[in-house]
Amino acid sequence: MGWLDLIFPFLEIGFFSFGGGYGSIALIRDVVIRNGWMNDQMFTNLIAVCESTPGPVMVNMATYIGSKMKGFPGAVVATACVVLPAFVIMVLVTILFKNLIKKKAVQAAFSGIRPCITGVILATGLWMGISAVSAGTDAVDNLKTVLIILVLFGTGFLHQKRSGKEISPILLIVISGVMGGILYSF
């Protein structure tokens, strides 16, 4: 694999990662699967690691994939590429286009991009759920995954009801990990 095969995908991710960390997960998954860099299972493992280490998820993912592809230099290059668009755009916005963001046409474009991102994130989450459930060895195994998903939704719902706040992503990951460690052992 050449360096350009690493540079262009990560510039693409950096440039189109609207909607925060989760928007970028959908985008990175698309690029990672399209290029055959890893399968869905490995990709989800990676999300778990990147969620539970310091730093933005999207930058962490770039570092990991770059490191797997081309060692430490790969990690540096992929990280730089994923950060570069945000860096350049931020400097330009600060210097030149302070008012550009407020322009009507720009706002209209963002009005389309925001709901699009929510749809993209929902589809990615749903598809990840479907592939997690169907990845088991038999029906009982698959039911265990369904059980984990139901418990997680239930816990999230109850937590929201009782405290008025949403459940923290780290807590959700911990619960799912503990449940997986226990349930899949039988």
Add this chain to the structure above:
Amino acid sequence: MIAELFRTFFRIGAFTFGGGYAMISILDHECVEKKKWITSEELMNVTVIAESTPGPVAINCATFTGYKMAGVAGAVAATVGVVLPSLFVIFLISQFFENLLTVPVIARIFRGIRAGVAVLMINVAVKMFRGELASSGRKVLSSLFAAVFFAALLVSDILGLNFSTAGMIVIAGIAGWLLYGMA
């Protein structure tokens, strides 16, 4: 100043778990309260700009603060500083993570987490969509946008097509410019 920017953002980068908005409160503490590099109004503005430009909020804030304090060199120092800690941590993890997964218990834990991440994504999408509906002046159009791109991506996943997400965002931007702009 450059070294000070680098040091401060390196520390911020090392201690922000969860990224994104968890970082705003740390930035507020470090850059607004302690160092007085930026005002809380500026931090607010950067957050708004960060929401409508690509890239993580952390990067946007570092770049802005660095640029304000010391120009392009400051922007580079702050941005590199905020990224470096996780670069080292993740590089180290990438060296042994796959071996770790060959341990059966760890593999089971991560299978559970796989389901957890899916739930996490669905929760976030629902929350974002609700927020969007609450603030959007054109709720039907916004719902339509979400539904169309949701369906497009799901169909592309099921059929194994390779729809590019970046392409969808471009289409959504152009369509948004045409449809929302006409109001």
